[in-house]
Amino acid sequence: MTSNSEVTDAGKRNWRAALEVYGQPRVVGMAFLGFSSGLPFLLVFSTLSAWLAQEGVSKTTIGFFSWIGVMYSIKFFWAPVVDRFPLPVLGRLLGRRRAWMLLAQCGLMGGLIAMALTDPTADLATLAWFGLLVAFSSATQDVAIDAWRIEAVAESVQGAMAASYQAGYRIALLTAGAGAFYIASGTSWPFTYFVMAGLVGVGMVTVLLVAEPDASKTAGSQPQEDWVVEHLRRHDFSPAWLHGAYGWVLGAVVCPLVDFFSRYGKQALIILLFVSVFRVTDITLGVMANPFYLDMEYTLAEIASVTKVFGIIMTLGGAALGGVLVVRYGILRPLLASAILAALTNLVFAWLATQNDPGTLSLALTVSADNLSGGMAGSAFIAYLSSLTNTAYTATQYALFSSLMTLPGKFIGGFSGWVVDNFGYVWFFSYTAIAGIPAVLLIVWLLYHDRRQRSAHEQEERTS
Numbered sequence: 001m002t003s004n005s006e007v008t009d010a011g012k013r014n015w016r017a018a019l020e021v022y023g024q025p026r027v028v029g030m031a032f033l034g035f036s037s038g039l040p041f042l043l044v045f046s047t048l049s050a051w052l053a054q055e056g057v058s059k060t061t062i063g064f065f066s067w068i069g070v071m072y073s074i075k076f077f078w079a080p081v082v083d084r085f086p087l088p089v090l091g092r093l094l095g096r097r098r099a100w101m102l103l104a105q106c107g108l109m110g111g112l113i114a115m116a117l118t119d120p121t122a123d124l125a126t127l128a129w130f131g132l133l134v135a136f137s138s139a140t141q142d143v144a145i146d147a148w149r150i151e152a153v154a155e156s157v158q159g160a161m162a163a164s165y166q167a168g169y170r171i172a173l174l175t176a177g178a179g180a181f182y183i184a185s186g187t188s189w190p191f192t193y194f195v196m197a198g199l200v201g202v203g204m205v206t207v208l209l210v211a212e213p214d215a216s217k218t219a220g221s222q223p224q225e226d227w228v229v230e231h232l233r234r235h236d237f238s239p240a241w242l243h244g245a246y247g248w249v250l251g252a253v254v255c256p257l258v259d260f261f262s263r264y265g266k267q268a269l270i271i272l273l274f275v276s277v278f279r280v281t282d283i284t285l286g287v288m289a290n291p292f293y294l295d296m297e298y299t300l301a302e303i304a305s306v307t308k309v310f311g312i313i314m315t316l317g318g319a320a321l322g323g324v325l326v327v328r329y330g331i332l333r334p335l336l337a338s339a340i341l342a343a344l345t346n347l348v349f350a351w352l353a354t355q356n357d358p359g360t361l362s363l364a365l366t367v368s369a370d371n372l373s374g375g376m377a378g379s380a381f382i383a384y385l386s387s388l389t390n391t392a393y394t395a396t397q398y399a400l401f402s403s404l405m406t407l408p409g410k411f412i413g414g415f416s417g418w419v420v421d422n423f424g425y426v427w428f429f430s431y432t433a434i435a436g437i438p439a440v441l442l443i444v445w446l447l448y449h450d451r452r453q454r455s456a457h458e459q460e461e462r463t464s
Helices: 004-012 015-023 025-043 046-054 059-073 079-084 090-094 096-116 124-152 155-186 189-209 226-234 240-264 267-277 280-295 300-329 332-353 360-388 391-404 407-413 416-423 425-434 437-463
Strands: none
Touching: 025 046, 025 096, 025 124, 025 155, 025 189, 046 059, 046 155, 046 280, 059 124, 059 280, 059 391, 059 407, 059 416, 079 124, 079 391, 090 096, 096 124, 096 189, 124 391, 155 189, 155 300, 240 267, 240 391, 267 391, 267 407, 267 437, 280 300, 280 332, 280 360, 280 407, 280 416, 280 425, 280 437, 300 332, 300 360, 332 360, 332 425, 332 437, 360 391, 416 425
């Protein structure tokens, strides 16, 4: 949380000085790293779905391909390794953070080139394995970039770093979404993936130009909790390396979990359940979005212009609205409103699916409703996840939440093609709307619990 002194200092800062922070080399570099982080995401998700759909791959198979994105949902498991283990050669040359980033980017470039060289109609399984390599490398890069961002600048500059990252990330989404569609419409999908592989070089050059944070150069183990030190003192291990490894696991993985459950008690399970189901409705819909647009006979250029370029503009507008609502009404009420809207706007897709001759205007209206609610939900949800973390374990706990929030959606989304093939788009979009009900019910419970806590606290203050 921001202290009163920090607010006062921020208030004294004039506009010119505040804007000058965006000229700092590491803040500028963060935008290019954000581009590198955002580029691969759509290439193994909705853009890949469009390629497979045009190659005649069944909707069921396309749905199963969405499971490649599970890599983003389980990155928490290897995040401690990326966080603390220095690579043998690259680590000495570049430092721990930049070494991991460059290694991940090599995996990205190699995986995208391999995907471009693979024919989906002849060897679909091989394409899936190369897609898995891209997703794993991308998730690993995200862990390293997050660590670099936190360590590279002072806390007062973190807001500028986050804004710079988001700008680069959104440009990357446009590139891998609308850009890829425009290129594919004039050439071919394999050529498009060759171009995207070349754009990974933007991140590679950035890694070579930015400086390694001083914090990540520090050798030695990270500070451990008192109970970990005491636990290790009372338990002797042989050989000695096992003692160190056990302590490392306790400090890197167990401590953040123990801290979270100790702060929230039984409520922690409800919170984790809510985090896991909040994005089920939009992730499940996203798997079949591009195949749906193509089946409705929209051209690649129309899809790129409306759903990618115009859609991202609407998402940014929704995100700005969500941020204002959070400031005005707190986190939980805007979160409830966005959860309801996220489910209801899926029914707009069901309406579009019933149209015999839908025009571009109908598509724009559908995308507007979906992306405005999605942007609003994103702002409220990120604010909520951030409020759950302890500053002593911000990176690890946020990695856990960000992994958990996509895992159920990715799993359920794998069956989306089967639902479409067997029941059609209208029932599919209705089913995705129903999938949003658990999140709405859970946040109603969280609101009720929050009000009870506030009432109990106010009653305690009056009686004291």
